[in-house]
Amino acid sequence: MSVRFSDRINAMQESPIRKLVPIANAAKAKGKKVYHLNIGQPDIITPPSFLKSIREFDQEVIAYATSPGDPKLIEAIAAYYKTYDMHFEPDEILVTNGGSEALMFAMMALCDPGDEVMVPEPFYANYNAFTRAINVKIVPITTKAEEGFHLPSEAEIEKNITEKTRAIVLSNPGNPTGVIYTRDEMDMLSRIVRKHDMTIIADEVYREFVYDGLKYTSFGNLPEISDRVVIVDSVSKRYSACGARIGSLACKNKDFSKQVIKLCQGRLCVPTLEQVGATALYGTPASYLNEVNTEYQERRNTLYKALKEMPGVICEEPKGAFYVVIKMPVDDAEKFAIWMLENFDVDGETTMVAPAAGFYATPGLGKNEARLAYVLKNEDLAKAMDILKAGLEAYPGRIESPIPSA
Amino acid sequence: MSVRFSDRINAMQESPIRKLVPIANAAKAKGKKVYHLNIGQPDIITPPSFLKSIREFDQEVIAYATSPGDPKLIEAIAAYYKTYDMHFEPDEILVTNGGSEALMFAMMALCDPGDEVMVPEPFYANYNAFTRAINVKIVPITTKAEEGFHLPSEAEIEKNITEKTRAIVLSNPGNPTGVIYTRDEMDMLSRIVRKHDMTIIADEVYREFVYDGLKYTSFGNLPEISDRVVIVDSVSKRYSACGARIGSLACKNKDFSKQVIKLCQGRLCVPTLEQVGATALYGTPASYLNEVNTEYQERRNTLYKALKEMPGVICEEPKGAFYVVIKMPVDDAEKFAIWMLENFDVDGETTMVAPAAGFYATPGLGKNEARLAYVLKNEDLAKAMDILKAGLEAYPGRIESPIPSA
Numbered sequence: 076m077s078v079r080f081s082d083r084i085n086a087m088q089e090s091p092i093r094k095l096v097p098i099a100n101a102a103k104a105k106g107k108k109v110y111h112l113n114i115g116q117p118d119i120i121t122p123p124s125f126l127k128s129i130r131e132f133d134q135e136v137i138a139y140a141t142s143p144g145d146p147k148l149i150e151a152i153a154a155y156y157k158t159y160d161m162h163f164e165p166d167e168i169l170v171t172n173g174g175s176e177a178l179m180f181a182m183m184a185l186c187d188p189g190d191e192v193m194v195p196e197p198f199y200a201n202y203n204a205f206t207r208a209i210n211v212k213i214v215p216i217t218t219k220a221e222e223g224f225h226l227p228s229e230a231e232i233e234k235n236i237t238e239k240t241r242a243i244v245l246s247n248p249g250n251p252t253g254v255i256y257t258r259d260e261m262d263m264l265s266r267i268v269r270k271h272d273m274t275i276i277a278d279e280v281y282r283e284f285v286y287d288g289l290k291y292t293s294f295g296n297l298p299e300i301s302d303r304v305v306i307v308d309s310v311s312k313r314y315s316a317c318g319a320r321i322g323s324l325a326c327k328n329k330d331f332s333k334q335v336i337k338l339c340q341g342r343l344c345v346p347t348l349e350q351v352g353a354t355a356l357y358g359t360p361a362s363y364l365n366e367v368n369t370e371y372q373e374r375r376n377t378l379y380k381a382l383k384e385m386p387g388v389i390c391e392e393p394k395g396a397f398y399v400v401i402k403m404p405v406d407d408a409e410k411f412a413i414w415m416l417e418n419f420d421v422d423g424e425t426t427m428v429a430p431a432a433g434f435y436a437t438p439g440l441g442k443n444e445a446r447l448a449y450v451l452k453n454e455d456l457a458k459a460m461d462i463l464k465a466g467l468e469a470y471p472g473r474i475e476s477p478i479p480s481a
Numbered sequence: 482m483s484v485r486f487s488d489r490i491n492a493m494q495e496s497p498i499r500k501l502v503p504i505a506n507a508a509k510a511k512g513k514k515v516y517h518l519n520i521g522q523p524d525i526i527t528p529p530s531f532l533k534s535i536r537e538f539d540q541e542v543i544a545y546a547t548s549p550g551d552p553k554l555i556e557a558i559a560a561y562y563k564t565y566d567m568h569f570e571p572d573e574i575l576v577t578n579g580g581s582e583a584l585m586f587a588m589m590a591l592c593d594p595g596d597e598v599m600v601p602e603p604f605y606a607n608y609n610a611f612t613r614a615i616n617v618k619i620v621p622i623t624t625k626a627e628e629g630f631h632l633p634s635e636a637e638i639e640k641n642i643t644e645k646t647r648a649i650v651l652s653n654p655g656n657p658t659g660v661i662y663t664r665d666e667m668d669m670l671s672r673i674v675r676k677h678d679m680t681i682i683a684d685e686v687y688r689e690f691v692y693d694g695l696k697y698t699s700f701g702n703l704p705e706i707s708d709r710v711v712i713v714d715s716v717s718k719r720y721s722a723c724g725a726r727i728g729s730l731a732c733k734n735k736d737f738s739k740q741v742i743k744l745c746q747g748r749l750c751v752p753t754l755e756q757v758g759a760t761a762l763y764g765t766p767a768s769y770l771n772e773v774n775t776e777y778q779e780r781r782n783t784l785y786k787a788l789k790e791m792p793g794v795i796c797e798e799p800k801g802a803f804y805v806v807i808k809m810p811v812d813d814a815e816k817f818a819i820w821m822l823e824n825f826d827v828d829g830e831t832t833m834v835a836p837a838a839g840f841y842a843t844p845g846l847g848k849n850e851a852r853l854a855y856v857l858k859n860e861d862l863a864k865a866m867d868i869l870k871a872g873l874e875a876y877p878g879r880i881e882s883p884i885p886s887a
Contacts, residue, residue: 136524137527183490208589316543
């Protein structure tokens with residue numbers, strides 16, 4: 076007998092980042108070493124204050140926290156935002172189960188089934204999961220490797236806005252592209268959302284990961300749209316605490332948190348202990364973040380230098396986050412990724428990449444692209460890149476040069 | 482400027498359990514002591530193994546866990562189910578962010594917007610939140626205080642089934658009613674779901690809270706529907722660890738976990754440390770659960786004895802969980818609850834109850850009913866009940882006798 080599943084879950088795809096994991100595990104079981112460029116799990120040590128504060132927790136009953144979040148954590152998040160000249164009252168911040176729940180709640184609050192959100196593609200692949208689960212449609216704003224994934228013109232973007240378009244969802248710094256939007260691009264988006272009565276859901280979990288001394292502006296720094304900007308945040312990357320699952324929503328429009336609090340109450344609360352730990356994390360000295368930034372910038376340099384030396388690979392230098400999307404001279408990036416795991420090694424070692432098709436909403440795009448995360452330490456990263464270069468040369472499905480963007 | 486919010490979030494209500502909290506806080510600020518019968522936050526000590534195992538965690542990077550859940554925790558949950566003669570393979574169990582996420586994921590996997598789930602009412606109020614957030618309609622199966630909240634006849638239930646009815650969602654033992662369904666009732670539901678190609682989503686988080694030596698059967702113990710039963714579970718009540726937010730889904734139909742895993746990947750993982758703690762909790766000796774059961778049975782006795790002595794109060798003896806829904810001789814239970822907080826005390830102390838209207842889907846039902854949670858220690862519970870009795874006598878909106886069920 077078979078259960079009938081919903082159309083929405085049938086429409087969901089397995090995570091393109093995680094679905095090749097069984098193949099990687101099989102390779103490892105055969106003794107092959109795999110360098111993971113496919114997942115954004117940093118090797119940076121989590122500030123010890125996280126575990127320290129949790130170890131000191133000594134209440135006998137592990138009780139519910141309040142639904143909007145532990146007031147101490149909310150205070151710590153507000154203090155952190157002040158350092159970016161963003162000023163949120165405690166009732167304008169909600170703690171969530173990771174940035175994932177923050178994104179989901181923001182879209183639920185703004186979109187009914189059939190409504191649309193515009194998203195620059197390639198985008199964080201789980202945006203597909205979130206939107207399909209709640210029957211929201213992604214209208215992609217296509218960006219290209221050759222242009223460093225910067226946005227198309229205002230007219231180009233406006234062309235696809237309908238009366239069902241409720242928000243623009245984007246990550247800045249960009250996952251998977253490493254793009255940092257210019258002030259001109261941000262002003263353009265500001266004009267668009269005001270003109271068309273839309274909201275910006277700004278996923279800024281990589282705020283500290285900006286390189287080359289580039290000036291970073293948050294969407295929370297644009298006063299003219301402060302009532303229509305929702306900031307999604309997380310401790311995952313900032314403090315290398317992905318497993319803590321502590322995120323947040325911040326919005327100067329008080330109606331927003333009044334609405335979203337109903338979703339927060341529905342799931343009762345975020346784990347009590349993780350909030351204690353996250354509060355400590357937000358007290359981490361700026362020197363930690365500076366050191367992490369320096370470390371990632373070096374890794375970015377290692378990665379980009381190596382990529383430039385690979386014939387047929389197309390990419391611009393990523394300026395933020397710790398990812399890059401590259402076009403490769405291969406017939407199919409997923410086939411190539413699997414081939415690297417199953418059929419290729421250099422001295423018993425290989426490299427795993429994330430095929431990029433799952434990061435696009437437009438069918439057919441990203442077929443010969445991959446996302447690389449530079450979360451490994453420099454020497455490992457250098458080895459991984461050497462292996463990738465050798466793999467691209469040896470791959471039977473190699474093509475003359477990647478298919479250019481239309 | 483105002484943002485346009487979604488119909489789905491506008492349709493959500495504030496938690497009836499939590500929405501009076503500001504009024505309670507105001508009472509406390511004036512020095513009044515409030516006995517909380519409104520929320521199921523037990524005062525039972527969490528087994529120390531929870532914090533102990535977390536304190537011993539010593540990895541330097543708090544990394545993502547696997548999306549379906551930590552294999553050790555899944556193994557521990559499977560071993561726990563074996564003690565109830567339920568036999569799940571590891572790939573038939575998924576770890577979730579509390580029972581809340583488990584319920585949400587199960588309904589998303591089975592229902593598209595506009596689909597229906599049948600739920601015996603009164604029901605756990607957050608079912609309203611979950612379903613509205615994902616555009617699923619609750620079709621209530623009305624049950625009555627006078628009948629101990631047992632189910633109506635098979636014909637009565639079948640009358641409301643449509644081609645859009647995808648599942649029956651229920652809690653057993655029942656929150657908020659304290660009902661334990663008889664084997665006959667379970668067999669009836671089994672016939673119904675087979676006949677109409679539906680699934681049972683069985684919220685059994687109170688499995689250990691069954692009194693008077695009553696034999697408890699899980700929906701997981703009915704082999705004829707094992708492929709269409711989804712078990713929702715949680716450590717929250719079982720181990721008094723509400724703040725851990727660790728729940729699970731279990732289903733013998735392997736297609737179910739294959740579908741739901743896509744939702745799990747979407748939110749990446751459940752917190753790493755909480756899973757370590759929960760694994761330890763599932764190793765708690767049975768003696769702990771027996772002691773807790775004895776303690777709650779005594780509290781149930783204290784509560785029920787006191788209720789029987791309150792003129793005009795109608796309820797049957799609750800047999801499980803740690804709640805009861807009572808009809809009270811009042812015009813409006815919410816007004817009464819607020820009045821108790823704002824205008825009534827006995828020697829500076831008062832009692833807080835949860836108005837029951839929010840536990841019903843049928844408009845108008847539950848207006849003079851309240852849910853009481855007996856999670857306080859016996860002496861406090863006795864005091865709280867004395868205050869409730871005195872309050873009911875003094876309340877200006879007292880009516881001759883509660884409105885009988887239709």
